[in-house]
Amino acid sequence: MAALLRSARLLKISPCALLPVKGTHKHVATVSGYCSRAVCRRAAGLSGSVNSPFSYSSAWPCSALRYYGTAPEQKGVVKDEPSLGVRTKQAQQFDWALAKLDSSVRRTGRVTKTLLQRIFHDICRTGYPSGNQALLLLRSCGSLLPELPFAERTELAHRVWEKLQELGATYDVSHYNALLKVYLQNEFKFSPTDFLAKMEAANVQPNRVTYQRLIAAYCQDGDIEGASKILAFMKSKDLPITEAVFNSLVTGHSRAGDMESAANILSVMSGAGIEPGPDTYLALLCAYAEKGDLAKIKETLDAVENKDISLMDRDLMQIMFSLTKAGHQQHVPEIVERMRHERGYVPDAMNLCLSLITQGFEDTAFAVLKTFPSLQAESQNGDNPDLGNFFLRHCVNMDKSPEKLVHFCKDLKDSNLHSSPLQFTLYCALDSKKTAMAVGLMKTMKEEGLPIRPHYFWPLLTQHQKDKNAPGTLEVLKAMQELDVLPDVDTYSNYVLPTFPSVDTARAALKGAGCSVDTTGFVSAEVRNEAARGNLSGLLSLMSSSSFPNIDIGAFRASLIAGFKGSNDVESMTKITELLYNDSRFSQAGTDSADNVAYFLYNLFDGMTETDVQAKEEKLRQYLNQLGQKNITIPVNIYRGIRNILDSYHVPELIKDVLALVDDKESIRASDAPTPRGFEDRVLSLEKKLEELKSQGKPTGAIFKQLISALCAEENLSRALEVKAQHEEEMTPSCYALLINLCCRHDNPEEALNLKRELARKDSEVALDANKYMSLVKVLSKHGKLEEAVDILKEMKEKDVPVKDTTVTLLFHTLNSAALKGDSTTIRRLQDTIFTLGLVSPSSNLCSPLVTAYLESGDLTGALEATMESHKLYKQLPRIHDIISGLVEKGDTELLQKAMDFVSQERGEMTMLYDLFFAFMQTGRYREARKIIETPGLRARPGRLQWFAEKCITGQQMEALENMVDMTSKLFECDRDEMYHYLLRLCKDTNDWRKAEAVWTKMQEENVIPRERTLRLLADILKSNNQEVPFEVPEVWYEQHEAKDSSEVARGESASRVSPPKEASAAEYHLRVMTLSKKGKVQEAFNILKEADRKGMALGPASYDALIKALLASGNLEDALAVKNIASKHVSGFQLSDLASNLHIITQVKHGNLKDALVSLKGMLQADQVPSQLAITRLVQGLGSRGDVQGIQEVENLVKTLGPSINLSSMLFVNNTALAHIKNGDIQSAVEGLESVYTQGSDSPQKNISFVFRKVLEANNEGALDKLSAMAERLCNHFASYRAATDLFLQYLDTGRTEEAKFLLQRCAAVVEQKDAMMSYMTKISQKSGQVAKIKTLIELIPEFAEKETVCAYLMKCYALDKDLSSAKALYEQMQAERLQVDELSLKRLASLYKDAGETVPFEEPPETFRFYAQKLKESKTPSTADN
């Protein structure tokens, strides 16, 4: 943020200078001197732009919720839908990969090799990659990988290209263009003619972007002749020659050694009517840089500054890179000085550093590093500076020499940029297991007097331990010795001994290597080892040896307990305990060995499970009795602890044996009885329902009221007043309320006021609801009874009437109707009253009517004054966009300046700039708008951009929208796909396919990866205009569901209809099979495929695959295998996709054949297939319910190698392992496992353990539940991790344990705050019928978790599902009574309930479809953040 502010300050903008009114060129120039123009072409090799090319912004928050809502497939035990996971897999995977890469690019402007390779690998494994997956991967193989050398990047690109092609990806021109871009970025030498030939062979038509890039390729080589050939060709084809082409020519001439011609290109451009842009100058500057001509560089930079052009830091970095690469790094400091440290400087500069390091110029990189703003040095985590971590890490990764590393570290330390650079560098070296480097660094650290500790070597040892690499381990130990670091007990027992087959071989090997083995550390490790193996007699002799050193029992207590647990050697157990009790060598100085033993006993029992203790009861009794004989005693508090444990393990018989050991039996008291927990359900009785109307008999109160309300419903005011006059005595406050409201509706202020006064006379305490008051206020102010209206507002305040959202809406309408009459006095008076009383807090919307009043009459000065007044009084800036647009339109620079100053001062420059931008856009002043949006430091505000885009789409303003999309191309963090999607939407609306096609080319030029929906939209536009779609259209799986129903009916006739004509080509068959498979018409597809087979036709692998998928989805394994056989006949090496194997696994699990299922899984992995999420889930759940912890671990290890692509929740293993433990009675381990999930790392919505709670609740396992709820509470109160408690709460709720839920809320108050979780719970359960009670309980327990209207909407949904018309009616009435807004979807639901019940719908049914209203509601919930 600070960086942003600093750079934004650069722009001391004077808006009048931008106005064409005073539009002399001079003015414009001064402003644009600060503004910067976009940069379109980036020369090869340097930092990727921080603008995310894939960006995916808006989907984030909701996707998190979605994860929570659907808790991957764990819910129902047998939900037999194998096809679902399969169908969505590809789309999901793309989303996942995209999101992953995007977040990386967004944060850092780069991608790491590991991430990219992982995604590549995963995409390969699942097979048949989609077009945009391929594009995504290719696109990432260029400058987004600054950590990789050029050659390696290109190699990766080629691997991707070939592999995906092999797997059946179809390449279109966008792919070829992306490949070209990567070549350019990686300075890869290739033959453009061959490239074109390749495209021709593949029958792909090159386009403008292709030629442009080929020219660039020739130019990169200095081949002007080649470039000219293509240029001539472009001209012959009438393709536009853009600035990019000229820029390439500058580079081309310079590389050909002709600087004069290079510089001359600029005037050629001007001659051709194209003004040289910043990229042109950049190309020229880089050319000079390559020549090392500093004078020319400076001259050009100064010249640029005097023009209407400005270069960004990123451009200067490009010059620095060129200088360095050409060996002129001595000039770099001169350029560094010109840096402006704009927003985005740091990520760009980081990428520059990384590139330089990769290319071997780490010294220059270091010089750049030191230019980082000092603020950056204040680290994110604490007050210690740690600038350059990324630098040091990359140096380590690039294996720079320890001397160099030390040199950098010292410099950083001495200049106070980093508090502990050596430690950090060492961390990196250890983390990447670079032993020699780490040891080298540690030597320096030792010289510097920094401590070197045993655990520094553990990361090195872990690797050797995993590989059982004894020589490696010895090497590390020797290094330790060299550095005078004595390995401690943990080093030996955890990291050294496990590498060797036995302690003896370890000892021998260590001795042989010259490492000492008589140390306390080694002996302790030996003790641990013996104890853990259960060799108690050996342990005893070891411990009794007089040469045994002083070792505190703490060093081996746990191993000893483990040993005792597994041993039946009571004799040795007793003797060891006695030794511990009597021998002071085993207790730390200052502690009593007797206490230690007592504590050890406690730990022993505590460390055993219930089953352990029960099984070994007799042995334990013997052991305790023998301890008594040895006069070993324990204090009473320890006894109590052990007693409680034994109690809970249901072995009370042992207690008396423990009691025998207590030293002071006097002090034992009777223990408190456990407090019983109340379980009475608070019974809630709800009465509703009115009896039927229609009795004209006795005028009792109830009937009278019904009559009045019926009359009100019929809007019959006069009759209602008559009835009232006849039965004055029956009038209750609610009747008055109804009548007053009716009068208001009928615009009758006098009568309303009379009734109100009458009511006040009868009962001065009574209050109306807020909306009725508002109606009164409205009607009174409308009729000029301002003071009366104010009195009503005051009464509302006095009577503390709760104000709802709808009240605010009414208030707005009241004010706005005054505004339309231009009655600013009324507005001011009402506003003042409302806000001073604090009835409603001021909002932009509520303040806007005052401004409207002036705008209506065209009084901009008044409007501006009004909005400024609003800001002064209420901190709101209503309708500022309209005011500014108006001022721009009118050209009132003075007032505009005033407005801008004001906004800038009050709301910040960013808001001001956006306001000004939209005002210019609105009025068609694009040139000025561009200058604004290209202000350095400005970043994308998606909400505001969307607001304007939607405006353009609705108004079909193509020009404005196109301009905005173009102008924002370099806007920081701008979601490009989103922007182009807006454009295409408008193309769709205007049915302009030519424009749509041009948009696609533009996207390639800009290197944007379209999302699937964008491609589909584009294909849609082209198809509906009978144009060929030049790319593969992403498949839409979800249409399958809908298609299915109709296909059942239409099967008979369609079978004959869809059969292709006799002479149909293989391609047509292919298409047919694909379409039918995807539409779920499996049998037909199969028939056609068989027909094709009979004719000996080979279809594409994709169609076979699609059909196999479809057959499997319908459970038809046999036919699927038949298709596979056909496929392998035609396609050599056709591999059945992984689905059959997955299905197999699932079936095996269903039949309880877990062992076999595990074997199948292993088989799949060996064949390099990817098991589905579902198959793994089923298997793991099966293992969990069997208590097979090991099996789960095995699966987890197997699956780990697959990477994250299959989208398995890590919680699957955690949860089922916990359940397995619980099944085995080992609740402790279950709790440990679960707890560590939350204590390590942050709360994330994926960490869902509801499944465990649900299973435990279902099994009524109180013991487990107690411990789990204790854990949830602990996490909540100590770790601020609320997920577990929230899950438990919702599970209590879901299983109807309201009391428990309530208790939990009392103990973990923070659960109340987890509103997202509550919302998604409600969303989820409302999809099934019979869930009303749960929602009601939830509201009761946490009333504020959602807005009332939202809850009502969900309730309505539930009633609709339950077909419960009467409750739905009651809800509707209640909502009306409370004046809650009933959305159209709910009305629609209610209406169909009425119709289903054969009743007439008493209101106007919303005419559109459910889908329409659902969509509408969704859109209204995505707020546009434009603060207009």
Add this chain to the structure above:
Amino acid sequence: MAAPSKKVFEVFVSKIPWTVASKEVREYFGQFGHVKKCLLPFDKETGFHRGFCWIGFSSEEGLQNALQKDPHLIEGTKLQVQRNRKPFMGRRANKEAEES
């Protein structure tokens, strides 16, 4: 849940730099009172610790001394120290590795 003595004087420490291990942490907190236990879990996969630990004092006094001090600096790095109100259960099985 049973515990040998009901009172537990524990603090939860986080943001521990990788360069220090149990020994150093224990020593550091020793200045406030006798440290009865010190749990600093290491990740066996990576060989680095996880950056947080539990310190148990034998007396209320030790606990109070530790809580009153601010900031806690170990080798120049600021630690975050907060009170652990309830005994931490559930790490008994592999206590040894960490508690030494």
